[in-house]
Amino acid sequence: MFEWYRGLNRDGRRTFWACFGGYALDAMDVQIYSFVVPVLIGLWGMTNTQAGLLATVTLILSAFGGWIAGLLADRIGRVRTLQITIAWFAVFTFLSGFTSSFDQLLVTRGLQGLGFGGEWAAGSVLMGEVIAARHRGKAVGVVQSSWSVGWAAAALAATASSLLLPKEYAWRVLFFLGLLPAFTIFVIRRVVPEPIVYTKAKAHPSLLAIFSPRFLSITARGCLLALGAQGGYYAITTWLPTFLRTERHLSVLGTGSYLGVIIAGSFCGYITSAYLNDAFGRRNTFLTFAIGSMAVVLGYTQFPISDSSMLVLGFPLGFFASGIFSGMGPLFTELFPTELRGSGQGFCYNFGRGLAALFPTLVGAASAKLGLGVAVGIFAGGAYALVIIAALTLPETSGQALLSLDEESKL
Numbered sequence: 001m002f003e004w005y006r007g008l009n010r011d012g013r014r015t016f017w018a019c020f021g022g023y024a025l026d027a028m029d030v031q032i033y034s035f036v037v038p039v040l041i042g043l044w045g046m047t048n049t050q051a052g053l054l055a056t057v058t059l060i061l062s063a064f065g066g067w068i069a070g071l072l073a074d075r076i077g078r079v080r081t082l083q084i085t086i087a088w089f090a091v092f093t094f095l096s097g098f099t100s101s102f103d104q105l106l107v108t109r110g111l112q113g114l115g116f117g118g119e120w121a122a123g124s125v126l127m128g129e130v131i132a133a134r135h136r137g138k139a140v141g142v143v144q145s146s147w148s149v150g151w152a153a154a155a156l157a158a159t160a161s162s163l164l165l166p167k168e169y170a171w172r173v174l175f176f177l178g179l180l181p182a183f184t185i186f187v188i189r190r191v192v193p194e195p196i197v198y199t200k201a202k203a204h205p206s207l208l209a210i211f212s213p214r215f216l217s218i219t220a221r222g223c224l225l226a227l228g229a230q231g232g233y234y235a236i237t238t239w240l241p242t243f244l245r246t247e248r249h250l251s252v253l254g255t256g257s258y259l260g261v262i263i264a265g266s267f268c269g270y271i272t273s274a275y276l277n278d279a280f281g282r283r284n285t286f287l288t289f290a291i292g293s294m295a296v297v298l299g300y301t302q303f304p305i306s307d308s309s310m311l312v313l314g315f316p317l318g319f320f321a322s323g324i325f326s327g328m329g330p331l332f333t334e335l336f337p338t339e340l341r342g343s344g345q346g347f348c349y350n351f352g353r354g355l356a357a358l359f360p361t362l363v364g365a366a367s368a369k370l371g372l373g374v375a376v377g378i379f380a381g382g383a384y385a386l387v388i389i390a391a392l393t394l395p396e397t398s399g400q401a402l403l404s405l406d407e408e409s410k411l
Contacts, residue, residue, distance in 0.1 A: 001275075004135030012130045014191045016139065018184070019123040020146045022086055025181035026119045027150025028157075029093040032178060033058070033109065034238055035158035036171045040105075043168065048372070050102055052364030055238045056357045057110045062117030063354025069118025070125075070346020071207060074339060077194050078126035081342075083185040085122055089115030093178025097171075112178075117353060121346035128333030129195035129341075133399050134278065136333065141274020141326030148267035148322060155259050201338040201404045210336070210344045218335050219348060221394050225286070225331075226352025228386030229324050231359045232293055235380040236321055238360040239372060257311070265315035269323025277327045281398045285327050286391035292320035294384040301377035324387065334397035338404045359383065 008016065037051045065085070073081040092112035099105040124140060131139040157177055161170035206212075210219045269289070276285045296316045328349060336344035359379050366375035 004131065004138045007132065007135070008130070011193050015126060015130050015193075015195075016143065018082075018188045018192045019127045019143045022082065022119060022123055022181065022184055022188070023143060024146035024150040024153070025184065026086070026089060026116060027147040028153045029089055029112070029150075029178040029181065030058075030116055031151045031154035031237070032093070032158070032174045035154060036174060037238075039162075039167055039171045043171075044102060046102060048364040048367055049361065050364075052238070052361035054102075054106055054109055055234070055360035057106060058113035058116070059234065059357030059360070060113070060354050061110045062113035063350040063352075063357065064117070065114035066117030066121045066350025066353065067343070067347045068114075070121040070342040070344070070350075072118075073122045073125055073342030073346070075204075078122055078129070078198060078342065079188060079192050079194055082119065082122040082126060082192075083188055085115045085118035086181050086185050086188075087115070089113075089119060090179050090182035093175055095175075096178070097173070097175030117350045118346070121342060121349065124329035124349075125333060125342050125345055126192075126195060128329055129197045129338075129402060133401050136330045137277030137282070137327065137398065138274045140329035140333070141270060141277055144326045144329060145267055145270030145274065147325070148263050148270060148318075151266065152260075152263045155263060197338055197402050197404075205339050205405065207343070209340055210347060215336070215340070215344070218394075219344065221390055222332060222335060222344070222348030223351045224386055225390035225394065226328065226349045227355050228290070228352075228383045228388075228390060229328065230353050230356035231383030231386070232297070232380040233321055233325075234356050235359040235363050235376050235383065236297060236317070239363055239367075239376055259314075261311055261314035262318035265318030266322035267318075268315075269319035269321070270326050272319070273323035273326035277330060278398060281396050282327045282331045283391050283394065283396050286324065286387060289320050289324035290384045290387035290391065292316065293324060293387075294381050296320055297380045297384075298377050301373040301380075331394070331397055333402065334400045335395075337408050338402060340405070341402075356383070 005013070005016070033055065037054075040046050041048070041051060069081050069085050072084070089112050092108050092115065096105060096108040096112065099108055123143070127140050127143050128136055154174075157174055161173050164170075165173060209215065273285055273289060276288070296313060300313050300317050329345075332345035332348055333341060363372070363375045363379050366378070370378070
């Protein structure tokens with residue numbers, strides 16, 4: 001089961017843990033917001049539409065940040081770009097704790113999004129380039145699983161702060177904890193080298209090469225896949241704590257227990273999908289998890305089920321909605337040549353994220369007439385239909401060697 005890890009040399013293992021830890025802390029910073037939303041709705045009188053707008057602006061700017069980071073990763077290196085993005089999102093998460101109005105938080109959260117989008121682009125390419133082709137799905141997928149670790153850390157921190165501190169200060173402390181990822185950049189700088197695949201590449205193509213006739217179709221289909229997966233995910237996770245608190249009327253501890261089941265399912269989904277991507281291929285795994293996500297989220301939000309049934313359904317909800325992401329890093333790494341890998345992966349994933357960023361706002365606006373649960377179910381279900389369409393049209397890349405532009409031209 002861990003053959004892929006034992007096969008890594010010292011630099012490979014250091015790279016794995018740097019990417020795993022960086023992405024977990026990135027997730028913690030991002031997921032903190034979902035726990036702060038219900039508090040600020042009460043303290044500041046924010047509407048659901050305003051809360052959704054905060055999430056949307058963050059995600060839109062993260063789309064730009066991801067593409068910019070991808071371009072930088074191709075120009076100045078994967079490792080250096082990873083350090084820059086981690087420092088950026090950590091500082092602006094920290095500064096969010098000093099805000100005192102919706103407008104101020106809108107600015108700091110938006111700027112945090114630039115770094116949040118870039119960290120995934122740089123880290124995913126970095127890990128994908130140091131692992132053997134037959135293990136790429138497992139290794140990059142396990143790195144992706146660290147998102148659930150960061151989500152769990154955010155949930156624990158939110159529960160502890162709400163129980164130990166007055167609500168007027170608890171949410172600020174959560175944002176202050178967002179500075180923690182900045183300390184990882186010192187470790188990354190000292191122990192993580194650039195991948196050999198990257199250092200051997202010589203060409204310097206146009207910044208817009210991924211839109212050339214040769215790559216445009218792949219780029220467009222990659223964007224559609226990312227849009228569907230992230231649209232469904234953000235429709236669910238941005239509003240889930242609020243849904244549990246306001247429509248299911250659960251307490252802080254009750255909400256935490258439900259989220260705990262979902263997060264456990266999320267971690268298992270990431271790991272299972274990581275191994276399935278290498279065993280059964282990228283396409284089959286995407287189709288399986290998209291269909292599973294659609295079925296479970298509709299059951300979770302559209303039917304009058306009991307609280308105990310909802311608790312049980314939380315595991316497959318987290319399992320499918322999160323596991324779908326394990327194949328994205330490997331797939332995007334394999335779709336583009338080395339000189340375009342950062343920009344291609346950064347653009348596809350984050351263009352999808354930019355459009356998916358509209359989902360929290362749309363859900364918030366639609367909830368005024370439909371109810372929050374119905375709105376989440378409709379937008380999430382539609383998003384996963386897009387994943388199915390994209391997965392059926394993209395090529396199967398499992399086990400594919402990573403080539404440069406020059407190497408591809410000789411085939």
